[in-house]
Amino acid sequence: MSIPGLGQLAPEPTASDNKVITLQPYWEWRFSVTRRASVTVRLLSGTADRDGTELALNRAYKFTDTKSKIYTLQGCTLEITGSCESHVAQYPTPEASPLLTYINMHFALQEERRRAESAGRGVQGPRVLICGPANSGKTSLARKLVGWATRMGSQPLVANLDPAEGLLSLPGTVSAAVYGTLMDVEESACGFGLGSTPSSGPSAVPVKVPVVYYYGREKVEDDVPHWKDLTRKLASSVRAKLNKDKDVRASGAIIDTPGFESGKEGLDLLAFAINEFSVNIVIVLGSSQMGDDLQRRLAEEKTPLGEPIIVVPLERSDGVAERDEQFTRTIRDAAIKEYFFGDAKRTLSPSTQSVSFDDVAIFKAPDESEAYEGQPVLEAAEISAEMSHWTLAVMNASVNDPPETIRQAPVIGFIAIADVDEDRRRLKVLSPTSGRLGNQPLVWGRWPEPYINLLG
Ligand SMILES: Nc1ncnc2c1ncn2[C@@H]1O[C@H](COP(=O)(O)OP(=O)(O)OP(=O)(O)O)[C@@H](O)[C@H]1O
Numbered sequence: 001m002s003i004p005g006l007g008q009l010a011p012e013p014t015a016s017d018n019k020v021i022t023l024q025p026y027w028e029w030r031f032s033v034t035r036r037a038s039v040t041v042r043l044l045s046g047t048a049d050r051d052g053t054e055l056a057l058n059r060a061y062k063f064t065d066t067k068s069k070i071y072t073l074q075g076c077t078l079e080i081t082g083s084c085e086s087h088v089a090q091y092p093t094p095e096a097s098p099l100l101t102y103i104n105m106h107f108a109l110q111e112e113r114r115r116a117e118s119a120g121r122g123v124q125g126p127r128v129l130i131c132g133p134a135n136s137g138k139t140s141l142a143r144k145l146v147g148w149a150t151r152m153g154s155q156p157l158v159a160n161l162d163p164a165e166g167l168l169s170l171p172g173t174v175s176a177a178v179y180g181t182l183m184d185v186e187e188s189a190c191g192f193g194l195g196s197t198p199s200s201g202p203s204a205v206p207v208k209v210p211v212v213y214y215y216g217r218e219k220v221e222d223d224v225p226h227w228k229d230l231t232r233k234l235a236s237s238v239r240a241k242l243n244k245d246k247d248v249r250a251s252g253a254i255i256d257t258p259g260f261e262s263g264k265e266g267l268d269l270l271a272f273a274i275n276e277f278s279v280n281i282v283i284v285l286g287s288s289q290m291g292d293d294l295q296r297r298l299a300e301e302k303t304p305l306g307e308p309i310i311v312v313p314l315e316r317s318d319g320v321a322e323r324d325e326q327f328t329r330t331i332r333d334a335a336i337k338e339y340f341f342g343d344a345k346r347t348l349s350p351s352t353q354s355v356s357f358d359d360v361a362i363f364k365a366p367d368e369s370e371a372y373e374g375q376p377v378l379e380a381a382e383i384s385a386e387m388s389h390w391t392l393a394v395m396n397a398s399v400n401d402p403p404e405t406i407r408q409a410p411v412i413g414f415i416a417i418a419d420v421d422e423d424r425r426r427l428k429v430l431s432p433t434s435g436r437l438g439n440q441p442l443v444w445g446r447w448p449e450p451y452i453n454l455l456g
Contacts, residue, residue: 052147216445
């Protein structure tokens, strides 16, 4: 058990310049670098990880707009250059750190994967769903379990059901991808961000190919039926992949979820996802109440493959950082910008095109208040200046398809509306590739609202 606050050195408000720190095994260097500041970390000796991905010795890693930690299992020395809030979390023994339980979880999952592999005959590895209240460290744990698994040669499928944070995609989506290779330590999202996708052009780490569905809202509660439809679709593509590829099948899946509370609605939505993804292991972070409720609810249930569903409550790390609206908006805006323009490591050249209102088919999701059963799922949008700076999803469907088909189609990519000239009835459109906008329908969601002018 780690007791919040115990064994922590007092935070250093803004440590700057150059310093060298030594971490004992299982200690963490926790840092928060915001407002476009940056900090550079170099591993001088020992071993160190960020969320399951190892830092290379003597390589400089630069972090911007990131709240995270570097931990060590064997001890290490780090050189830190730059300004950020940071402190070292010390643990007297490994047992005092929640990290040990996460690692034990990883080894238990590896054992399941080994069993699935040797059993063959279509036996699937563990399908693990990670849930808990908001800010309990779900995504960080998902990244660790994925990073550790890939380092041992596994290729888990990773799915994200939280539209507030895109996995290899823009916010407002749910997505899934196979992870079989190295993750990017420097990325704010540490391997779960856009830097690892092919749509961003050449990549420093091997690219992942996600399947993406567009939700266009922030919270599941904003349009539960639509979220359920997309979760069902995503689960179906995950199932297809697990059936098709024996290495992925043996590795199983890791599913990250939005922060749900332990009320009936949250439990119902979790139970829905658990059923759709044939989950057989549910990790509950930071809520014994939710752990108990799920245990009770799933005690008699079996997966469609006939396995029992095991609920594993795990402790939340007291290091999980609060992220205010300003920080999350900065991260979101940076993701949208990176999608079109790349980042410091690789610059992309998006194309700008001028298109007539008559040459595009834009559909609009209903407003929040209308998002209930019986309402039109998508309507043809009236193009106006209101659309300026919004990012629209390009759907893998035909403009003549029924609205429901368009809404549930996979996403091919995104475009941004740079300008709307109502007088000339022309749109200036920013697109990651230079091809003409084809016959694909575009969907204008309700979130995230644009805060930046991409061409400004
Ligand atoms: N031990 C830690 N030390 C420092 N920062 C941490 C630690 N664990 C997690 N964080 C950071 O805290 C923030 C929240 O963590 P994370 O995203 O994993 O939580 P979450 O439960 O998935 O959140 P949400 O409910 O919003 O999806 C992230 O910026 C993450 O990098």
